[in-house]
Amino acid sequence: MTTDNPPTSPGSVDDWFESRLHWRALMDALLHVRVPLEAKTFFFGGMTLFLFGVQVVTGTLLALYYKPTPEAAYDSVLFITSDVSFGWLIRSVHHWSANLMILFLVFHLLRVFFQAAYKYPRELTWVVGIGLLGLTMMFGFTGYLLPWDQRAYWATVVGTEIAGGIPFIGDALLVLLRGGADVTEATLSRFFGIHVLVLPLALGAVVAIHLVFVHQQGLANPTKPDPRPPAVPQGRTKPFFPHYILEEVIAWLFLLAMLVVLSSLFPAGLEEEANPLETPAHVKPEWYFLGVYELLKHIPWKVVGILTPMVFIVLLAVLPFIDRNPEVRPRKRPLAIALGILTIAVLIGLTIWGYYS
Amino acid sequence: MSQQPTADPGTSGFSRRRLLAALAGFSIISTLTMIVAPILGFLIPPKTSGAAAGGKVLVGTVADIPPGQGKVVPVGSSPTIIVNTDQGLNAFSAICPHLGCIVTWDPGSNVILCPCHDGRFNPTTGAVLSGPPPSGLPAEEVTVEDDQIFVVSS
Numbered sequence: 001m002t003t004d005n006p007p008t009s010p011g012s013v014d015d016w017f018e019s020r021l022h023w024r025a026l027m028d029a030l031l032h033v034r035v036p037l038e039a040k041t042f043f044f045g046g047m048t049l050f051l052f053g054v055q056v057v058t059g060t061l062l063a064l065y066y067k068p069t070p071e072a073a074y075d076s077v078l079f080i081t082s083d084v085s086f087g088w089l090i091r092s093v094h095h096w097s098a099n100l101m102i103l104f105l106v107f108h109l110l111r112v113f114f115q116a117a118y119k120y121p122r123e124l125t126w127v128v129g130i131g132l133l134g135l136t137m138m139f140g141f142t143g144y145l146l147p148w149d150q151r152a153y154w155a156t157v158v159g160t161e162i163a164g165g166i167p168f169i170g171d172a173l174l175v176l177l178r179g180g181a182d183v184t185e186a187t188l189s190r191f192f193g194i195h196v197l198v199l200p201l202a203l204g205a206v207v208a209i210h211l212v213f214v215h216q217q218g219l220a221n222p223t224k225p226d227p228r229p230p231a232v233p234q235g236r237t238k239p240f241f242p243h244y245i246l247e248e249v250i251a252w253l254f255l256l257a258m259l260v261v262l263s264s265l266f267p268a269g270l271e272e273e274a275n276p277l278e279t280p281a282h283v284k285p286e287w288y289f290l291g292v293y294e295l296l297k298h299i300p301w302k303v304v305g306i307l308t309p310m311v312f313i314v315l316l317a318v319l320p321f322i323d324r325n326p327e328v329r330p331r332k333r334p335l336a337i338a339l340g341i342l343t344i345a346v347l348i349g350l351t352i353w354g355y356y357s
Numbered sequence: 358m359s360q361q362p363t364a365d366p367g368t369s370g371f372s373r374r375r376l377l378a379a380l381a382g383f384s385i386i387s388t389l390t391m392i393v394a395p396i397l398g399f400l401i402p403p404k405t406s407g408a409a410a411g412g413k414v415l416v417g418t419v420a421d422i423p424p425g426q427g428k429v430v431p432v433g434s435s436p437t438i439i440v441n442t443d444q445g446l447n448a449f450s451a452i453c454p455h456l457g458c459i460v461t462w463d464p465g466s467n468v469i470l471c472p473c474h475d476g477r478f479n480p481t482t483g484a485v486l487s488g489p490p491p492s493g494l495p496a497e498e499v500t501v502e503d504d505q506i507f508v509v510s511s
Contacts, residue, residue, distance in 0.1 A: 281461075
């Protein structure tokens with residue numbers, strides 16, 4: 001990757017840092033790189049990262065008032081929403097940011113798929129990215145239980161039951177997830193610990209790996225495959241900093257505005273407190289699990305319904321090693337594009353079916 | 358004078374290098390085991406005694422469940438559905454064998470219904486009538502003594 005060397009003046013802040021930290025070499029390596037002019041990322045990856053940042057800030061704030069016990073959780077969420085200044089806003093932004101994070105992660109995945117940016121030399125970046133998708137889904141699943149309302153409770157019962165249906169390891173996995181046979185205070189403690197400690201650290205580390213890979217390889221050019229062996233791209237380029245970053249920040253500001261508008265118009269709700277003796281009528285999970293939930297209704301063999309999404313995720317992870325076609329332009333990879341569109345249609349169809357059934 | 362062949366320490370059967378590598382490998386594996394074993398052990402929840410260790414549990418009176426009605430009641434930590442049909446009182450585990458939701462009595466169609474995926478069960482036998490549940494609801498023993506309903510918990 002080529003770098004720019006911006007001019008500096010002696011006696012500046014830049015000089016002060018340079019004399020102590022060899023700052024310029026670090027900044028040159030991190031920021032002053034060039035990206036192909038043809039690269040169109042639509043900023044989806046960066047927007048997902050920004051939303052993760054929003055989640056860290058709002059999640060930390062919520063943790064100051066939230067109490068992770070079945071007796072106190074529901075009331076503490078009510079307290080945050082009704083009594084704490086801006087509590088409704090912080091909670092609703094956390095709720096919407098979680099949903100948008102998954103949405104933009106999927107957009108990012110689709111962009112990379114349709115531009116064939118998962119091909120040589122970026123296979124491992126794709127695999128790590130699918131790991132990030134898995135971690136983000138786990139964030140959604142564990143965070144969902146925390147309000148301890150009816151929807152939270154029953155989504156967790158069904159979700160952990162699905163994990164319990166995996167052949168051979170299901171029973172052990174169910175007990176490990178729930179901290180016992182049933183969804184109880186042990187489950188809430190576990191999910192809280194995983195949601196606020198394990199997953200943020202894991203996601204932070206895996207995002208760092210993802211970004212290092214992206215930095216080492218540069219952005220993909222969707223109009224031509226990367227040369228083998230690797231060579232400095234010859235096409236037209238533009239500076240990553242400040243040109244690309246500036247556009248990215250504009251996208252982030254747009255997202256921030258969208259979060260506030262969505263939170264104000266559709267604040268995060270709270271159903272009745274969890275009741276382990278009553279499953280509410282027509283209970284449904286969050287939209288991103290709705291397709292799997294509907295699939296389980298129609299596949300007569302439960303184990304097949306449980307394994308199908310898992311096999312799909314594994315196939316998605318190893319896609320760069322299955323798709324050996326070196327072409328990147330969509331019209332030269334008709335099979336991949338057709339399968340991609342078919343998959344999206346099935347997923348959207350199942351989700352809409354699940355929503356209305 | 359003939360020279361005696363000497364053993365090359367690098368190619369002998371068990372060199373110092375291999376011994377050190379084996380010892381280092383053993384140290385790494387034992388250290389990892391020492392760290393991972395207690396973490397895994399800690400994650401597996403301890404066995405608890407459970408809320409109900411068996412016996413008869415009072416769940417209500419006959420007046421609570423008139424003919425043609427059903428009700429979910431707690432028996433220890435496991436919910437049970439009692440239905441009052443033409444054949445008398447029947448009790449079944451209220452946990453749907455599909456995905457663990459709690460079934461309910463549907464007075465409109467006189468069946469036991471799971472609200473999650475619309476699984477339907479026979480109120481007399483607990484057998485699946487329709488929907489995705491892979492098996493019926495396990496029956497539980499129910500007795501009536503002086504208008505009081507008891508479920509015999511196993």
